[in-house]
Amino acid sequence: MSLAFRNEIDITVWLAGGTIADVAIRSRSRPPLTRLFAGKLASSLPSALPRLFSLCSMAHQVPFLSAVEAARGEDAGLQIERGRVVAVVAERLTELLRGLFVGRLTLDGAGAAAVRAMMEATAVLGGSIAERGEAVSRREAVAKIRASLTALGIASEEQTPGAGSALAVHLSNFDGDALLPPVVEQSFLSAADDLEIVVRLLADGAIFSDAPDLRGRIPETGVWARRVRREPILPLGAGPAERLKARIAEVARLCGFLEADDGTVEDGVLQSYRLGTGRGAGAVECARGRLYHAVELDDEDRILRFEFLAPTEWNFHARGPLVRSLQGSVLARGWMRSARSSPRSIRASASASASARSAMHEMALCQGIVEIIQEESRKRAFARVNVVCLEIGALSHAAPEAMKFCFEAVAARTIAQGARLEIVDTPGAAWCVACSKGVEIKQRYEPCPSCGSYQLQVTGGEDMRVRELEVD
Secondary structure, eight states: OOEEOOOEEEEEEEEETTEEEEEEEEOOOOOOHHHHHTTSBGGGSTTTHHHHBSSSHHHHHHHHHHHHHHHHTOOOOHHHHHHHHHHHHHHHHHHHHHHHHTTTSOOOHHHHHHHHHHHHHHHHHSSSOOOGGGHHHHHHHHHHHHHHHHHTTOOOSSSOOOTTSHHHHHHHTOOTTSEEOOOOOOOBOOGGGHHHHHHHHHHHTHHHHTSOOBTTBOOBOSHHHHHHHHOSOOOTTOOHHHHHHHHHHHHHHHHHHHHHTOSOSSTTSEEEEEOSTTEEEEEEEETTEEEEEEEEEOTTSBEEEEEEEOTHHHHTOTTSHHHHHHTTOEEOHHHHGGGOSSSEEEEEEEETTSTTSOOOBHHHHHHHHHHHHHHHHHHHTOOOEEEEEEEEETTSOOOHHHHHHHHHHHHTTSTTTTOEEEEEEEOEEEEETTTTEEEEESSTTOOOTTTOOOOEEEEESOOEEEEEEEEO
């Protein structure tokens, strides 16, 4: 048996002549944290969160800890809070660097070496909330990143990429007339919205978090929203080039903050809210935007409610900023020739692993596996599953140990309860543009094993498949 499951957001675009007539988004599934963790001690969850959220794991740990402390009526203290802010900013810088440089630019030998050094340095930044003993290695990593950015043409937040640099060439390649977006009212999420959001998050749970709104509006969150808050006078119809410049500027700014190791990077990086006895919430600004956790605890510090709201639910909302920016857009003349048959649709999937998309959550993946098993049991009339053989690609962003942890929790009280999960690893594969051959890679963001280039196009190892079930 070979059954595929991928955590994706489906986007369908309908064309009418040379105009985008409509856009539809089918959102991803989200793990039901209250059902999974109800009755567990709050202190037991921080170690589990990195296994549930394989990307932006620090951005999930920090608001959860803040929410629990608020629910208890505790104050973490300035030193601990400062360490958490540094950890969140370091992780945000790492995610932005990966999305900006890896696999997107044509680099010469020096540029490729600079990116390689930068990716090695980012490994030091992630991983744990900053302690005093880690300060030296963190500063050294930031210094290496700064040197790499300078070599790649980024000197400061205010300056555009240096002439002739890979980033400058990349920016010049944007065709500003390929898509003519309509002028629409813009709305951006900020820390000022936090209290309303977390109150509704605890009150309405998944009804709100699956399709959030603020009094009917669906604001944008992320790099561009942060840029607008810092510089309110920006072009209304900003295209890809302006948004890329905003990302470049933020990378330089975050690097400067970590270098200085003092001051404030921006308002609202980390906030906490006490919502009554045993109820609290935390919010952080991660790479993709504003992320919320809210909890309710009983008198023994056990979880009664646990809800979260990720940036993806705003940005990929059915009435959100992506849809607003595309609906009514007019394709340029060269593109219109391919859209003559009217109307027609184009469907795309936004994989959870890419830079502007959601993290691939092992809990959601395990929910999908159990749903597949239940569907097969209805078709094939079996009553019990003993073994699930799962094939996981090296580039799927699904960590085997996390999958085992989550599968046991999700399978409880289902036909798969007690089943043993056997995992078969499959290698990642990519096509190297520089040396024109297929290569095997162990993880994303690593160079070609043959020539050292970062110009790799992934060709395999991204999927997860239920390969075999042993049933009664």
